[in-house]
Amino acid sequence: MLVTIGTIVDLVVTFNERRQKSSNSYVILVEDNETTGRTSVLSNETSSSGQIQSQRLNPPQPNRGKICQVAVAFSIVTNTRKLLSTSTSSGHLTSLNGMRVLSMFWIILGHTYLFASLGMTVENSLAAVKIIQRFSFQAIINATVSVDTFFxxxxxxxxxxxxxxxxxxxxxxxxxxFYFHRYWRLTPVYAFCIMIWGSLFFHTLRGPMAVWRSTPQTQALINECSKSWWANILYINNYYPYSGDINQQCMGWSWYLANDMQFYIISPIILILLYRYRKIGFAVCGGLIGACIFIRAMTAFEFGIHVPNQAVTKHKDNYYGQHAPLYNKMYTRIAPYIVGMLLGYALHKTNCRVRMSKVTVLTGWSVAIATGLSVVYGLYDYYYHSFNASLAVSVIYLxxxxxxxxxxxxWVVFACATGYGGLVNSILSWSAWAPLGRLTYxxxxxxxMILEFFFFQPYAYIVxxxxxxxxxxxxxxxxxxxxxxxSMAVEAPMLGLEKILIPLMEKAINTLVRFLQSFLRRRPD
Known part of the structure; x- marks a missing residue:
């Protein structure tokens, strides 16, 4: 209803503004001066003597009221126009657009195989095993690092x-x-999807599709949102309830949002240190990365987690060890976030202007490619021969x-931002990525939800x-x-409303600060 009303208001207001502009008799006159060749916007005005005079001025800008701005924030016309715009404000960081979209494609690819294996019955299981053992399949089975790209x-x-x-x-x-923007940016559309998953999706499956979703376990899983939705809204669902178990919490895949929000909450400490006390900031960042690596190593060692299957082999009765101890806790995933913060500092300090020799550039790209390939394809031998690595190798890898x-x-972002990205930068900075990037969240x-609705059916499929x-x-x-x-129903309107709310909040905060300062000055000693 709001989108419909906002769209109608937007169309009516835009039509009236254009009609008013055309009635003001603004004309474009090109000066014949060969030395200037300038084009000027002039208005025709009649003097007291009845003669037409020309006066240089700028066309008036439309001044829309607050109520009109709120309504237009829900307009599907305006929001679609913003969505499809290929212009971005990323500046030197345009390569992030392609990286964001391709990483989302990669996540969906990995989840496609995962949901297919969990939902449908495979008819050609022997052929499926051979496909998993292929070298090319490593990019799918190790797609979890795509989430670290977003961190x-x-x-x-x-x-x-x-x-x-x-x-x-x-x-x-x-x-x-700073905090309001982040919470407002993520939460409304997040809450909307929780409603879809925990309510509408559940009732849909009790209808015509109930034949494949009638077990108490599956219904309880979807209905969990009615009990613990508030943990998601508070972004603590990776710890509570069920110790953050992905298989039991509301919208199990939302563990990422909880981690990202928790990183954001503690980020001001690091930002202030990097801005005012650089050496201390570097030391804190290095300590956090080292702590993350150490915790991951000790957790893998303590619970006997071997790659590639990463199953817990020791202390199986431990509740913490039963629920993916290395996957969804912030202290095991913070290292990529800190690396991103250090790179952001480096790019700002250098203003994305760095001169490097060809040898340095070639070495950087070689090391980056080798490192990335080793992470994704380094476990191929274990997958091919279907055996686990030793605990020492597993601990080092994990x-x-x-x-x-x-x-x-x-290195990829640094090289692209400083002009050494070449073809990689051209691909990642392609302007067509911008609209898709806005739909990533x-x-x-x-x-x-789409994958589960499609794959969890009582049918067999051939891999x-x-x-x-x-x-x-x-x-x-x-x-x-x-x-x-x-996006058009919730995300884009909320972003439009934020632009209206923030100036009001700034005024309210400044007024409150001035009041408190005045109150403290007037207090007697």
């Missing part, structure tokens, strides 16, 4: 934009708006794999390259179609 980009952007703001503005930084992946990404929230390609491409397109609907 890395989040840390990079929050640091780069903060330092850029401190450089351009002399005013004190408003930390209240301790460093996500940190190493983020370091490889750091909604696509992440909505795609598991083959052609079948999985058709499944994947169809589900990918459907995901972004649904993401567009969710």
């Amino acid at each position: 890395f980009m989040s840390g990079l952007l929050v640091t780069y934009l903060y330092l850029k703001n401190r450089q351009e503005s002399t005013d004190s930084f408003n930390w209240v708006l 301790a460093f794999n996500r940190f190493a992946w983020s370091v490889a990404l750091a 909604c696509a992440y929230l909505i795609h598991p 083959s390259d052609v079948n999985m390609i058709c499944y994947y491409l169809g589900l990918l397109v459907l995901t972004y179609m649904c993401a567009y609907i969710v």
